Amino acid sequence: MKVQINLKEREFPPGTKFTQVVNLIREANKDEPVMKSLIEKTGQDHITFILNQRIIRPQEYDSIELKDGDDIRWIYPYAGG
Amino acid sequence: MKGVWGKVLKVDLTNSICKTETLSDQVYEYFLGGAGLAAYYMWKECPAGTTAFNPANRLTFAGGPMTGLKQTGAAKWTAGAISPSINLNADSAATASFGIEMKEAGFDAIVVHGQASKPVYVVVEDGQAKIKDARKFWKKNAYETEDGIKDAEGNDCEVVTIGQAGERLVRFANIQTHKKSFLGRCGLGAVMGSKMLKGIAVRGAQKCELYDPQEINRLNKEINRRVAELDAAQPELLQFKRVGTAGATELFAPQGNLPIKNYQLARFPSGEKNLHASEYVKKLNARPWPCQYCVMQCHNLCEIKKGPYAYKGKGPEYESFAMVGFNTMVDDIEAVAYACELANMYSMDCISLGVVIAWAMESYEKGVISQRDTYGLDLQWGNAEAMVEMVKKIGERTEGLGYLLGEGCKIAAERLGKGSEDWAVQMKGQEIAAHNWRAQYISALNYCTGVASGPNHERGNSQHIWVAHVRLPEWGIDEVKNEERWSWDKAADRNAKFHDYCNVINSSCHCKFHEFRSYTLTDLVKTINAATGWGWSVEDLRRCGERITTLQKILNIRYGWKKEHDFQYPKRFMEPVHEGPAAGKIPVGLEDAIRDYYRIRGWDEQGQPTPELIQRLGMAEYIEE
Numbered sequence: 222m223k224v225q226i227n228l229k230e231r232e233f234p235p236g237t238k239f240t241q242v243v244n245l246i247r248e249a250n251k252d253e254p255v256m257k258s259l260i261e262k263t264g265q266d267h268i269t270f271i272l273n274q275r276i277i278r279p280q281e282y283d284s285i286e287l288k289d290g291d292d293i294r295w296i297y298p299y300a301g302g
Numbered sequence: 303m304k305g306v307w308g309k310v311l312k313v314d315l316t317n318s319i320c321k322t323e324t325l326s327d328q329v330y331e332y333f334l335g336g337a338g339l340a341a342y343y344m345w346k347e348c349p350a351g352t353t354a355f356n357p358a359n360r361l362t363f364a365g366g367p368m369t370g371l372k373q374t375g376a377a378k379w380t381a382g383a384i385s386p387s388i389n390l391n392a393d394s395a396a397t398a399s400f401g402i403e404m405k406e407a408g409f410d411a412i413v414v415h416g417q418a419s420k421p422v423y424v425v426v427e428d429g430q431a432k433i434k435d436a437r438k439f440w441k442k443n444a445y446e447t448e449d450g451i452k453d454a455e456g457n458d459c460e461v462v463t464i465g466q467a468g469e470r471l472v473r474f475a476n477i478q479t480h481k482k483s484f485l486g487r488c489g490l491g492a493v494m495g496s497k498m499l500k501g502i503a504v505r506g507a508q509k510c511e512l513y514d515p516q517e518i519n520r521l522n523k524e525i526n527r528r529v530a531e532l533d534a535a536q537p538e539l540l541q542f543k544r545v546g547t548a549g550a551t552e553l554f555a556p557q558g559n560l561p562i563k564n565y566q567l568a569r570f571p572s573g574e575k576n577l578h579a580s581e582y583v584k585k586l587n588a589r590p591w592p593c594q595y596c597v598m599q600c601h602n603l604c605e606i607k608k609g610p611y612a613y614k615g616k617g618p619e620y621e622s623f624a625m626v627g628f629n630t631m632v633d634d635i636e637a638v639a640y641a642c643e644l645a646n647m648y649s650m651d652c653i654s655l656g657v658v659i660a661w662a663m664e665s666y667e668k669g670v671i672s673q674r675d676t677y678g679l680d681l682q683w684g685n686a687e688a689m690v691e692m693v694k695k696i697g698e699r700t701e702g703l704g705y706l707l708g709e710g711c712k713i714a715a716e717r718l719g720k721g722s723e724d725w726a727v728q729m730k731g732q733e734i735a736a737h738n739w740r741a742q743y744i745s746a747l748n749y750c751t752g753v754a755s756g757p758n759h760e761r762g763n764s765q766h767i768w769v770a771h772v773r774l775p776e777w778g779i780d781e782v783k784n785e786e787r788w789s790w791d792k793a794a795d796r797n798a799k800f801h802d803y804c805n806v807i808n809s810s811c812h813c814k815f816h817e818f819r820s821y822t823l824t825d826l827v828k829t830i831n832a833a834t835g836w837g838w839s840v841e842d843l844r845r846c847g848e849r850i851t852t853l854q855k856i857l858n859i860r861y862g863w864k865k866e867h868d869f870q871y872p873k874r875f876m877e878p879v880h881e882g883p884a885a886g887k888i889p890v891g892l893e894d895a896i897r898d899y900y901r902i903r904g905w906d907e908q909g910q911p912t913p914e915l916i917q918r919l920g921m922a923e924y925i926e927e
Contacts, residue, residue, distance in 0.1 A: 300552075
């Protein structure tokens with residue numbers, strides 16, 4: 222099935238859970254210095270995940286199964302200029 | 303055409319004449335508004351040889367198709383002119399409500415030229431304009447001037463003003479509005495001062511017709527909700543509502559992105575602790591002070607209730623904080639905030655101010671200047687009191703060092719000599735901003751090649767690929783790895799795309815910070831289409847960005863840009879720091895990257911737009927013989 226992640230189309234097998242995509246994104250960014258620093262200081266990376274325009278809370282990740290055409294966005298924690 | 307008036311107000315200060323001029327649809331389709339419109343008027347009316355303080359210089363205040371749509375971030379507007387620091391095309395953006403009120407007064411832009419014989423201010427109301435005597439406001443600071451104009455014209459008008467630094471032609475003087483938003487960079491306040499123009503007041507009640515108001519409402523609802531929810535979902539120390547842009551210090555330290563001690567150091571432990579976002583809230587009592595319609599609310603009202611730095615007013619943004627604090631090694635958050643607000647009142651850009659004071663501190667440290675030159679001030683690194691006093695000396699253009707620093711560190715170093723050019727961290731006459739090229743090499747490329755406002759982090763923003771993880775997937779910037787920070791592979795292409803991106807944002811008049819909370823090019827083009835009815839794709843948006851960038855390039859060539867200017871980067875670019883996340887990183891290969899950027903842009907080896915590019919963009923009438 223086709224799922225968009227930050228406007229880029231990706232292919233996933235049916236039955237893929239939301240938490241699997243979350244883990245993929247976290248793994249891809251684990252060496253990023255700000256992520257490392259935030260995890261060290263706060264215990265979390267603070268990436269925000271959005272599915273079909275709704276912010277998904279961490280406690281929901283395991284319970285959501287993706288569907289064809291889903292639109293996933295993830296937002297890096299940032300404030301600055 | 304919908305979404306804009308098709309009308310600008312022309313103000314001739316020499317002859318004291320105000321008149322309305324209409325513009326063709328093509329001008330808006332090519333250049334949108336804002337920065338693009340300011341560049342258009344420079345192209346149309348400022349021939350070669352026009353300099354910043356020449357009465358012929360056009361100072362254009364412009365909104366765009368986003369102005370007044372009530373979408374979060376659509377309070378942004380832009381001003382542009384030939385800059386007295388870089389002597390090239392420059393634009394700067396501000397928020398609050400001036401742009402919206404100008405549009406409600408019936409104009410897409412106000413274009414000022416000439417020079418009044420005595421200080422004046424302009425009042426624009428519902429399609430009419432008057433030029434009035436401002437002699438009683440001359441020598442007052444920018445905030446007092448705003449208060450005075452509002453007393454005279456009514457509190458319901460929106461006002462832009464300059465302070466003493468603008469009057470006295472400090473080359474990095476800015477223009478302020480509502481005591482909270484600033485046309486910061488490139489010295490537009492000095493241009494205004496050179497015209498003897500102390501302020502402009504606008505007021506109106508006209509509503510510009512939109513192509514699809516229902517779609518605008520739908521988009522606003524969805525986007526405003528999404529952005530607000532995303533900001534609320536951030537950790538407290540990064541919520542714009544709580545800490546504004548000062549939260550960046552938390553994120554930039556682990557990247558090596560901070561400017562410390564005139565860009566000499568990588569670490570400043572007491573600064574990182576005392577100038578931290580959490581201290582911003584605690585010590586400065588920060589509260590949200592939003593721009594009109596904005597749900598992100600990154601501006602803060604701060605209050606220091608007692609002590610030598612007591613004030614109530616605008617809290618410093620990241621750039622101001624970083625340059626006046628980290629870059630001068632002053633770790634007293636109250637002193638930094640107070641100094642920034644002083645600068646605001648005098649009307650000075652805090653970025654340039656912080657760099658010139660840091661340059662002076664390094665000159666003092668190296669014995670090139672002494673206390674004889676510094677009015678008896680011990681201008682050591684970290685001396686908060688001396689730093690604050692220097693802000694006043696520069697704002698007042700006090701004879702001697704204060705006056706010299708008001709020329710910017712390029713001219714100051716040229717006049718002082720004694721090797722001080724080596725630590726003048728500037729390009730083309732403008733001081734480098736608070737994004738460290740050692741943390742991501744693309745910042746160096748951006749500073750060297752920017753055409754909108756010289757070396758300006760906000761007119762390229764390519765550093766946001768790393769510092770903020772901003773992507774432009776619709777334009778092909780999606781997968782980016784952390785280690786690419788120090789690679790030139792794809793840097794030229796990414797840099798070009800971000801230049802065009804900044805231009806469409808600053809010309810349509812939207813706030814770039816919304817990109818940090820998921821605002822996309824698709825959101826932008828849908829909104830522009832709903833306002834105007836143009837039916838653009840994201841590729842059409844890119845073409846528009848390219849046209850604006852190309853017009854700015856044509857202007858810069860007209861006003862004296864030469865290829866070698868892009869290669870005259872500060873000596874400090876190639877001096878590494880020896881600790882921290884960017885230890886040892888210097889942008890070797892920068893010159894090849896600049897040449898690569900020219901090629902990607904469709905410019906020739908001399909950095910000039912090629913005939914093929916001009917034809918592809920349909921800009922034959924804009925090219926000079």
